[in-house]
Amino acid sequence: MARKLRTSALLIFVAAVVGAVIYSRIVAYSLAPTMKPADFQGLPLWEIPIAYVWDYLQHGIICLLFAFVAAGLFYEFLPREWVVKRMGSRKAMGYIIGASIAPLFTVCSCTMVPIFTGILYAGSGIGPAITFLLMAPAANVLTILLTGEIISWEIAGVRIVASIVTAVAAGLIVSSTSWGKKVENEHRVAVDKKASMQLLKPPLDERLWGSLKFGGYLAKQILPFFFAGLIAVSYLEAYLPEELVSGYLTGVGGVLLASVIGGPLYTPTLVEIVLGRGLMDLGMTKPVMLSWLMGQPYDIPNMMATSKIVRWKVVLTYALIAWVFSVVFGLTYGFLTGSL
């Protein structure tokens, strides 16, 4: 009985969070910050981040809550055994799963590298491993929900498509290079057929509670840096001259610049979205934004961690591919929508 009560309470909570988001849609309540750079320029130095963060919280808290709850739920309820078996076997399936399931494995960064090495050693090989590696930070639940809310759903949608194409292409290309194959063969491990998996399935209320706890865990990891990022962005919005932004971060040159900076520049999870939004308020155009966002998977810390496993030649190959695609997608999107 207590179990059923708990389950109902947790389900009601989840429904309430989803309801809040839907409600905000219906009454057209923006879940993104609404203050503009001009609003900040008159404020005293210490007040700028406070005003910005407050503006953000007033609108974005529902979105954040929803994003972390959703992330936790997806993570808990995705069929782990099934996924792990498929990612650990034939090639084609590996790519499909890497591209489609990786987004649901929200960035628990301590799980990403082990899964990457697992796919490389035991599973479908270097191609799907790279696809997974590029897909997970680019298009996971948290990132897409926040991109949609803070920037636009159009860009979020394009980001998903662009990430899938880039991740799969990078995987396919790397697995066809001689150095990619060499790494794959070096690391290939024959998995013991005897080992088995018999996962214990806890009751629903424990799973729901576990999802919320995991969402909370992600929030604890991500939010402190996220808020530090917000503070930094608030100063940018107040002081970065618009002419600088519209001069450098628009048009074809803007796409190229964004792809080069957005890549190696390390930003804590989700900060690239807020930073991008700030730059957009200052005049950055949509395709440049896309290029900027697409740089997320190939930042320096990421590349260094991966280089310890697969060597620099492979890392540079996929980084180059990711860069090329971020430029190509940025320019294509710009031409198609005429927004360069």
Add this chain to the structure above:
Amino acid sequence: MKEVVVEVIGTEPPCVRCQSLWKVVEGAVSKLKSGRERVKVTKLNVSSKETVKRYGLVMSPAVSVNGTVRTMGRVPSEGEMLRILTEALGE
């Protein structure tokens, strides 16, 4: 009476959840009413080739008992862990 081998599979160095899992396992073992001396708990590195060779792709943190992975990608409650141990001891 057979030994029960419990392997806690996590990252090296252990991430927060891997550490929690270790504590849960230790806690569960300490609450065993009998059979404690038959339980051997060790740590495995999820990314090491030896682990991958034995278990393939595993989402850390994970726990395996006598060669079978019982939980993966989450930290089970002490109650669950206790159930798993008791089951294994009974076999």
